Amino acid sequence: MGIFKRLAWFFREQRRNYAVGILALFMTSLMNLVPPKVIGSMVDAMNDHAMTARKLILWLGLLLVAAILQFLFRYGWRIHIWGGAATLERTxxxxxxxxxxxMDTTFYQRHRTGDLMAHATNDLNAIQxxxxxxxxxxxxxxxxxxxxLIAMVLVVDWRLTLVAILPMPLLAVMARKLGTRLHDSFIESQAAFSRLNDKTQESVTGIKVIKTFxxxxxxxxDFDQIVDRTIKINRRVNMIDSLFDPTTTLIMGITYxxxxxxxxxxVMQHQITIGQLVSFVAYVAALVWPMFAIGRLFNILERGNASYDRVEKLLAEKSAVVEAPEAIKTPATGDIRYAINQFTYPGDDHAALVDVHFTLHAGQTLGIVGRVGxxxxxxxxxxxxxxxxxxxVIEFGGHDIRKYSLDALLDAIGYVPQDNFLFSTTVGNNIRFSAYNENAAAVEAAARTSAVHDDILGFPEGYHTVVGEHGVSLSGGQKQRLAIARAVIGGPELLILDDALSAVDARTEEEILEHxxxxxxxxxxxxxxxxLSSVMHADQIIVVDGGRIIERGTHDQLLAGHGWYAEMWALQQLASRVEGGDSHG
Known part of the structure; x- marks a missing residue:
């Protein structure tokens, strides 16, 4: 019953809704008492040869009224109880x-997408x-x-009722022993479902790579092995769960x-009538559901308890990135001062950045180059x-960026990552994602800036063309340029292009940079x-190696320095000339 205590906050919020539902449920239970009593009275009337047409119509009318009221009350408790469950699910x-x-990046490094999906679907369904x-x-x-039980005592005989319910305590013993084992098994079962979900999501996402190789x-x-392990775990759960119904059936058989x-x-002693015995048997039959419900209840509660454990554990995790109590709400603007003495990723022993210092004045362009990693x-x-x-410290407009609200900081930044993610919607909606209220003219202007406008006009429905999941129907260069258009549409104070021109040719790259x-x-x-041609016109360029700045200056200054930058420039120029020679051949 612990899960009910853990959900007490919700039941307090919905107490009126559930009170009406439980009241309707109580009235339904009362209506269920009418048919056995009526049937017993009819049997006694027949046994005494006292049944008349008038009595028969009266009894049948009473049964009909009870049935109608049962329908109405059942409808009432379904609306309120299931309605409350839907509210919990939404919440x-x-x-x-x-x-x-x-949550921050570290959270998503710890949890795989499939596992998070399992929490958001299977676990929440169990709690609901x-x-x-x-x-x-x-x-x-x-x-x-x-x-x-009250009707059995009042309508029939208290002695028969007392003797008939003697086997009932066995149900409590069974439920207690099996319930503990069910809880542990359900936790293991939910974890197995998460692993299966992970594998399915990963395989479907990477289907192109799987087929290519x-x-x-x-x-x-590999998938079959995971399925087999999941089935094995679920069989153990089902084996424990399946003991409830046979045990309940055995106890009810003893009661009968x-x-x-x-x-x-x-009856033989003339202490009760044959009609009363018929009514009592009907009441015992009515007890079958409550007895079976005990097994079902423990199943529901243990599944919900195990799932609530998993969801609560997830919700208890805190993001390491927290807004300041009096965060600056004004969008960030102005100069950027980047002064990192050292940064190490959580869980890593090796520093990722060491002594990275630079100042970028508003309106300037900074180029960052270096080998992979x-x-x-x-x-x-x-x-x-x-x-x-x-x-x-990192300052934006003279303020530590950690003093800004996340909205104020990130709304001032347009970002194009190395891996471009597009949503399964239209081309136009993908571009206006960061500024959804922008009109068609702004969308087209952003597309022209990223040199993708002409490509879009060639799509079947232009800007209304729906791209596939992750932009699967587009080329790498088209996805990259759509991502650039999405980043520039709102006119961000700071635009970050993280190797965002790698999938376009040199001519398109030049066109985008000019725009x-x-x-x-x-x-x-x-x-x-x-x-390096992507950054040659930058106001300043820094060369990073091993998390440190090893060179800095303008394009001409770095060429004159004869360092890594000058060496890579010469190699890339040579490669460009070789490719040009091949194309002429």
Whole structure:
């Protein structure tokens, strides 16, 4: 019953709703008492040869009224109890989804997408069932069982009732022993479902890679192993769960046996009538559901309890990125001062950034270059507050970025990551995602800036063309340019391009950079790139290696320095000439 205590906050909120539902459930239980009494009275009237047409019509009319009232009361408790369960589902789904929105990068490194999906679907369904099926089963078994026992005492005989319920305590013993084992098994079962969900999500997402490398059979075999393990765990759960109904049936069989033997004895002794015995047997039949409901109730409660454990554990996790109590609400603007002495990723022993210092005045462009894994993306992650646990300070407009509200900071930043994510909606909606109220003209202007407008006009429905999941129907260059259009549409104070031109050719790259110089003349831009032509016109360029700045200056100054930058420039120029020669050949 612990899950009911844990959900007490919800039941207090919905107390009126559930009170009406339980009242309707109680009235339904009372109506259930009418048919056995009527049938017993009819049997006695027939046995005494006292049945008349008038009495028969009266009894049948009473049965009809009871049936109509049962219908109305059943409708009432369904509306209120199941309605309450739906409210809980909405509350928990909203709370969990909003929790996902607030969590930091580290959270998503610890939890796989499939596991989070399992929490948001399977676990929440199990908790919702507590507020619906659990409440129904608990009160229905109590009310139906209680009113039936009272009717058995008042309408038939207290001695027969007392003897008939002697086997009932065995149900409590069974429920206690099996319930503990069920809870542990359900936790294991839910974890197995999460693993299966993870594997399914990963395989479907990576289907192109699987097919490209011809690993369909191997991946299917891996999937089958996970399915087999999941089935094995669920069989154990089902084996424990399946003991409830047979045990309940056995106990009810003993109750029927006692009723027939002792009830028959009382009839022979003329202490009760045959009609009363028929009514009593009907009441015993009415007790079958409350008895079976005990097993079902423990099933629902243990599933809900196990799922609530998992969801509460998830909701208890805190983001390491927290807004200041008196956070600055004004959008960030002005110069950027980046002064990181050292930063290490959580759980890592090796520093990702060391002594990274630079100042970028408003309206300037900064180029960041370096080999793969040098630390370029890490610089951006700190600037966008994906991590706050660093030694140093990052200022935007003279204020530490940690003093801004997240909205004030991030609304001032347009970001194009290395991996471009597009939503399964229209091209136009993908572009206006960061500024959803922008009109068609603004969308088209952003597309022109990123040199994707002409491509869009070639799509079947232009800007109304629906792209596939993750933009699967588009080329790498098209996805990249749509991501750039999405980043620039709102005219952000700071635009960050993290290797965002790698999938376009040199001519398109030049066109995009020219558009940005014009459209963002007074805005700040940071460009990280492997192709040095992307940053050659920047006001300043820094070269990063091993998380440190090893060179800095303008394009001409770095060429004159004869360092890594000059060496890479020469190699890339040579490669460009070789490709040009091949194309002419």
């Amino acid at each position: 928990l789904r909203t709370r969990l989804f909003w929790h996902f929105m607030r 069932n507590v507020a619906g099926g659990g409440i129904l089963t608990l009160f229905d078994s109590i009310l139906t069982g209680g009113t039936t 011809g690993q369909e059979k191997e991946d299917t075999a 046996l006692i009723t027939i033997v002792f009830g028959g004895y009382l 040098a630390g370029k993306s890490t610089i951006f992650k700190l600037l966008m507050r994906e991590f706050d646990n660093y030694d140093g 940005m110089q014009t459209d963002r003349a007074n805005k700040t831009t940071i460009i990280a790139a492997h192709r």
